[in-house]
Amino acid sequence: MTTDADPVPGGRPGEPRRAAALAADLSARDVRGIVLAYVDTAGVGRVKTIPTARLEAAVSRGVGMSPVFDTFLAHDRVVTTDVLGSPDGDLRLYPDLDQLVVLAGQPGWAWAPVDRITQEGARHPGCSRTFLRRVVADAAERHGLAFKAAIEIEWSLGLDSAPAGEFVPAVSGPAYGAIRQVELSDYGADLLAACAAQGLDVDQLHPEYAPGQFEISVGARDPVAAADRSVLVRQTVRAVARRHGLRVSFAPAVSGEGVGNGGHLHLSCWRDGVNLHAGGGRRYGMTAEAESFAAGVLARLPALTAVTAPSPASYLRLRPSQWAGVFTGWGRETREAALRMVTGTAGRHEKDANMEVKPVDLAANPYLALGCVIAAGLDGVTAGRALPDEITGDPARYGPDEAAALGVRRLPRSLPEAVEEFRADPVLRSALGPVLADAVTAVRLGEAADVDGLGPDQIAAAYRWTY
CATH class of the missing domain: 3.30.590.10 (Glutamine synthetase/guanido kinase, catalytic domain)
Structure with missing residues (x-):
């Protein structure tokens, strides 16, 4: 099942402890890094990666990434709207532990999709995964x-x-x-x-x-x-x-x-x-x-x-x-x-x-x-x-x-x-x-x-x- 709740600063209830246990298990299986994946407005897959040992920190505090990618084009030129496209600001990427998987085609790596929230903990209105989850809940x-x-x-x-x-x-x-x-x-x-x-x-x-x-x-x-x-x-x-x-x-x-x-x-x-x-x-x-x-x-x-x-x-x-x-x-x-x-x-x-x-x-x-x-x-x-x-x-x-x-x-x-x-x-x-x-x-x-x-x-x- 997909995690239904939005991420929150500090992690969803029980997730930091779960992430620590997962990280230990992944390390024992020689998984060295985790791909944090999302798709931008242009349809391009974007990622950040973290060492496996940082998984608990990622579910507690997120991983930073600029909101500018919401208006990246497929060839990385940036366009703007009235609120997006600026070099200012930051978002936090929170991995969905329910969907984390060890990548068989990339030995040493695991993969997880992310939701993006603001530094203050609010839903990011440009996050497409959050949008889909909201439509399904509605x-x-x-x-x-x-x-x-x-x-x-x-x-x-x-x-x-x-x-x-x-x-x-x-x-x-x-x-x-x-x-x-x-x-x-x-x-x-x-x-x-x-x-x-x-x-x-x-x-x-x-x-x-x-x-x-x-x-x-x-x-x-x-x-x-x-x-x-x-x-x-x-x-x-x-x-x-x-x-x-x-x-x-x-x-x-x-x-x-x-x-x-x-x-x-x-x-x-x-x-x-x-x-x-x-x-x-x-x-x-x-x-x-x-x-x-x-x-x-x-x-x-x-x-x-x-x-x-x-x-x-x-x-x-x-x-x-x-x-x-x-x-x-x-x-x-x-x-x-x-x-x-x-x-x-x-x-x-x-x-x-x-x-x-x-x-x-x-x-x-x-x-x-x-x-x-x-x-x-x-x-x-x-x-x-x-x-x-x-x-x-x-x-x-x-x-x-x-x-x-x-x-x-x-x-x-x-x-x-x-x-x-x-x-x-x-x-x-x-x-x-x-x-x-x-x-x-x-x-x-x-x-x-x-x-x-x-x-x-x-x-x-x-x-x-x-x-």
Whole structure:
């Protein structure tokens, strides 16, 4: 379980003593340092590390880090809002001991996600992990809802020996081909072993569509733990790859053309241990609340793309007829729809039924993406929204009149378009709060300005090794 309470100066009750015992155990296992990890507004993983012996001090007093990183761009240029982007001030990073894990792919290291609070002990309004935890708590309090979530991880494997900056696929063979699995058999086995050692239950690991592309899926957890897992899985994928002379890119696109890397988000609503996406009286077994939740997400997808597809490179991936989900439609097992209803196989509906949000990639901060998707869904529940008619096949085939009749529209074609949708959306901005909402806007516009005038290949190259 994820720690529910915010950190406090001095540590949560009992945590300093627990941290001291953990540090002793870790040291006995030759763990020398602990990675304290969070994700910034641009979707870049940031870290500080501490010696294992400093774990008790970290949970008691936190570890300092500047708030300026909330407005860092992916290439480390700083933009500003009315309250963020200054060199002044400090925050404290507090590790979540419930999620601390020894890194099998990085011998000598452990890893833990952090929450960020002010020096005075208040919530930092720019902390995305705190934001997601608050959204989940609000859903439980106001609606009696809980969630299970998982984020698919796709990545491109390149040769580390390739010329600087270039991507040379590390494997040959066709999409989903046995050739790829055989050629990288040792890497795959070591990755599975590392995940198992870290308590990550892997559902699938397989070669994907694009050159050098693979995907891993892990089991669903509560949303905060699911976001933590997304960060941890990427840390593990990259670390194991390095030990095999391989280089990993989670960027939405490693080239200007072709299929990119996604980070599809799976989510289901639960109440009292019952999955609301199965056994109900609405379409495909959804309950009325599950349908309203899905309808709320569908209605806000254009604005959500500013959070779920936050990089200029995201819009090289978000192209029609590539299973990226670039039209506002939904359907059962319809992989071209932005919202795919997964009912699961016979006998598994009650456990497996969920909704998949497809216009998501791994440039997205997973805490922001999950929090905003849940906020959109909860607004649908409050309003009692209903889903429109479902779509089948590829919505790119619809003419204007048919698309309008079905409520199908193209998602934003660029990051500035997505920002305009986001700025006009009161639900998402209210859920994030003014500090975090303004940071999202400033960072996205900064990223767009940095690539203004560049072509697709240049944009892909600019972000190829950033994520």
